[in-house]
Amino acid sequence: MAATEGGVPVADNLFRFDPDGPVLIGGRSKRTGEIRFPFTGSADEEPVDLARTGTLWSWTVQRFLPKQPPYRGRETKESFQPYALGYVELPGQVRVESRLVGCAPDALQIGMALELTIVPMFADDAGRDVLGFAFRPVAGGQ
Amino acid sequence: MSDVAIVGIGIHPFGRTPGVSGLEQGAHAARLALADAGCTWSDMQFAFGGSNDSGNADNLVNLLGLTGLQFINVKNGCATGGSSLLSAYFAIKSGQYDLGLVVGFDKHEPGSFRINTDDWGLQPWYGEIGLALTTQFFAMKIQRYMALHGITEDALIRVAEKAFANGSLTPHAWRRKALGYDEIAASTMISDPLRQYMFCSPGEGGVALVICSAAIARRFTSKPIYLKAATMRTRGEGSFEVFSPSISVVDGEGATPKAARAAFEMAGIGPEDVGVAQLQDTESGAEIMHMAENGFCRDGEQEAMLRDGVTRIGGKLPVNTDGGCLANGEPIGASGLRQVYETIVQLRGAGGDRQVPNAPKTGYTHVYGAPGVSAVTILSR
Numbered sequence: 001m002a003a004t005e006g007g008v009p010v011a012d013n014l015f016r017f018d019p020d021g022p023v024l025i026g027g028r029s030k031r032t033g034e035i036r037f038p039f040t041g042s043a044d045e046e047p048v049d050l051a052r053t054g055t056l057w058s059w060t061v062q063r064f065l066p067k068q069p070p071y072r073g074r075e076t077k078e079s080f081q082p083y084a085l086g087y088v089e090l091p092g093q094v095r096v097e098s099r100l101v102g103c104a105p106d107a108l109q110i111g112m113a114l115e116l117t118i119v120p121m122f123a124d125d126a127g128r129d130v131l132g133f134a135f136r137p138v139a140g141g142q
Numbered sequence: 143m144s145d146v147a148i149v150g151i152g153i154h155p156f157g158r159t160p161g162v163s164g165l166e167q168g169a170h171a172a173r174l175a176l177a178d179a180g181c182t183w184s185d186m187q188f189a190f191g192g193s194n195d196s197g198n199a200d201n202l203v204n205l206l207g208l209t210g211l212q213f214i215n216v217k218n219g220c221a222t223g224g225s226s227l228l229s230a231y232f233a234i235k236s237g238q239y240d241l242g243l244v245v246g247f248d249k250h251e252p253g254s255f256r257i258n259t260d261d262w263g264l265q266p267w268y269g270e271i272g273l274a275l276t277t278q279f280f281a282m283k284i285q286r287y288m289a290l291h292g293i294t295e296d297a298l299i300r301v302a303e304k305a306f307a308n309g310s311l312t313p314h315a316w317r318r319k320a321l322g323y324d325e326i327a328a329s330t331m332i333s334d335p336l337r338q339y340m341f342c343s344p345g346e347g348g349v350a351l352v353i354c355s356a357a358i359a360r361r362f363t364s365k366p367i368y369l370k371a372a373t374m375r376t377r378g379e380g381s382f383e384v385f386s387p388s389i390s391v392v393d394g395e396g397a398t399p400k401a402a403r404a405a406f407e408m409a410g411i412g413p414e415d416v417g418v419a420q421l422q423d424t425e426s427g428a429e430i431m432h433m434a435e436n437g438f439c440r441d442g443e444q445e446a447m448l449r450d451g452v453t454r455i456g457g458k459l460p461v462n463t464d465g466g467c468l469a470n471g472e473p474i475g476a477s478g479l480r481q482v483y484e485t486i487v488q489l490r491g492a493g494g495d496r497q498v499p500n501a502p503k504t505g506y507t508h509v510y511g512a513p514g515v516s517a518v519t520i521l522s523r
Contacts, residue, residue: 011267026388037388038265058289060281061334062272067256070269085278087389095389097273105334110289121271132271 007120007129014038015118015133022118024050024133026094035094051090053115053138059086061105072130073122088114088135102136113138146234147359147366148521150179150352151483154247156470157316159346164196164473167348168247169205171476175243175350179362183207186352188233190226191245192216193475199245220422220511221374222246223349223478227519228372230353240355247348248473262385262513276512277341277425279384281333284427288335291442293430295327295335300448301426302326302340302468308455309469311496314480316345317469340426345471349479351486367486370504370520371408375400377514384512397516398435398508405506405518406437413437416520417502418488419459420481422510423466433461436508436518460498463488478517481507489523 009015015024026037027045039047065080066073075081084100086108100108101119115138120129152174154167162170168191176182183206191199192215200213218225223246230244257276259269268274287293303323309315321339329338352362359366377383380394406412413436421436423429430444438459439447447453453461464470464484467477485505487493503523510516 010270011265013265014267034390035388058282058286059334060278060285061331062275062278063331063333066272066275067253070257070259070266070274071272072270073272083272085273087282089391092391095391097387097389099271099273110286130270132267 007131008124010121010130010132011038013041017118021052022116022133023052024096024116026050037094037096050093050096053113054088054090054135056108056110056112056114057087057089057095058110059084059100059108084108099132099134100136101134144234144237144240145356146231146353146369147356148351148353148369148482148486149359149362149366150175150177150181151486152176152178152350153314153480153483154348155314156347156473156476156480157345164193164247164249164346164348165201165205167249167346168193168199168245168350169202171247171348171350172202172206172243172245175352179352181241181352181362184209185241186211186243187239188212188230188242189245190214190216190229190242192218192222192226193246193248194219194222196247196249196475199247199475202245218374219513219515220474220509221478221515221517222475223482224372224509224517224519225374227351227353227369227479227482228374228517231369231372234353234355240358242353243350244353244479245348245350246475246479248475249346250344250473252344264385264387268385268387273387274385276384277333277336280425280427281336283382284425284431285335287427287431293442293445297430297445297448298335298340298426299323299326301423301429304454305423305462305465305468306339308463308496309465311494312464312469315465315469316471317465336425336427340468342424342467342470342472345473347470347473347476347480349476349483351479351482365490365523367489368522370411370522371405372517372519373401373404373408374515374517375404381514383514396435397514398432398510401516401518402436402508405520409520411504411520416459416504416506417500418463418485418498419461419506419508420463420466420484421461421508423462423468424472424510426468428510429461429466432508432510436506455496455498463493463496463498474511478507478509481509482519482521485521489521
């Protein structure tokens with residue numbers, strides 16, 4: 001997790017670092033048992049650790065620079081590089097929308113196995129890395 | 143309870159009209175609708191109207207006249223026009239009023255909609271890391287649909303090709319130039335699998351309708367069009383909608399099938415009775431999915447229907463005869479009413495170059511938008 005040292009999370013309710021890796025924090029409805037992401041801290045929900053691995057449910061590639069704000073990436077139209085995103089199905093829990101990394105867009109396939117990773121998304125005004133969650137192909141293929 | 147008729151229609155051309163505000167475009171449409179019905183603003187007992195970005199619709203009284211009428215502003219996202227029409231429908235159906243105006247207009251800045259995450263109940267991080275774009279949702283919805291139901295890029299291209307062909311025949315359309323299949327297929331990829339010419343753009347425009355009790359409709363026109371159904375629904379549990387940081391692993395039903403079923407029930411007819419339809423085509427994939435969600439085909443049949451031209455102007459079920467959102471752009475407050483306007487033009491037989499053959503008796507309109515709202519109307523001669 002060297003890439004995450006010294007960074008600040010983009011929000012404090014999304015994930016935490018355990019000794020064996022990062023974990024996304026979902027919220028389970030006390031009424032229905034339904035899990036959503038992220039945990040909102042509401043009294044109707046209890047936090048629940050989400051699975052670290054799942055499968056790709058759908059995907060796309062963002063090929064133009066999003067409006068800034070709300071996007072905080074510091075790219076310009078000239079320097080912008082397309083990024084992939086999708087929904088990852090965490091079996092029996094929930095489908096989480098996430099950036100996808102470590103995979104060329106033309107290699108993305110619905111159903112492929114993915115695992116959670118924490119990556120720098122952009123720099124804040126102090127120059128520190130701001131960390132977000134992403135999924136990447138499981139090492140060793142599908 | 144009185145049946146409801148639409149007896150006057152007016153439209154301000156869609157697209158970009160520099161120097162003319164959204165409100166003025168709404169007023170222009172209102173004047174045309176009043177003239178079409180042969181009546182005046184002072185005859186109007188009530189109005190429902192809305193815009194998303196162009197201010198309160200009731201400012202129209204400053205331009206049209208301070209007659210003291212009841213004017214209620216409606217703001218309901220992409221269902222704004224449909225919700226205004228539905229409200230007017232109830233106003234007449236209840237017997238409270240028998241003549242009024244429905245109006246919608248908008249004028250958006252160029253480019254994709256800028257999203258304020260607070261407005262959508264989202265936390266800032268969602269936009270900050272680049273997930274708050276409507277285009278991404280539409281791309282991911284059709285991406286999965288294509289994989290599940292055997293729809294290919296050919297179908298996406300054919301929807302766009304049809305839209306611009308129809309737009310080229312439509313005086314009120316923004317995009318008046320037909321585009322070739324290859325040109326669409328080679329256009330810039332925006333959000334896979336959707337390309338530049340497969341997306342509509344935020345735009346400008348205004349539409350107004352004069353609506354009345356069916357009992358008095360023939361005072362205003364020899365060709366009243368009856369509003370047989372108007373419905374609006376929101377999403378169900380587990381439906382896949384725009385701006386969802388997570389979705390349920392159990393698939394649910396969206397707003398469109400709910401609004402469609404309710405409308406068919408209200409009108410007492412089925413999809414097979416519809417002769418012309420305007421379906422929300424925010425992008426090519428949306429039209430394809432909405433054909434099935436509204437009950438006009440089963441999932442996967444769209445591929446062959448598009449290849450065979452079933453939804454072209456000369457086909458069995460013409461869809462988006464004025465080029466839809468792809469050729470007209472999407473001024474949110476006006477878009478749903480444009481569909482109603484176009485359907486009435488077709489049912490009157492006044493479509494000119496774009497008139498569908500065989501004099502359809504019944505038309506259908508459908509809008510869908512964030513965060514999971516849909517409005518449907520069924521209109522009949």
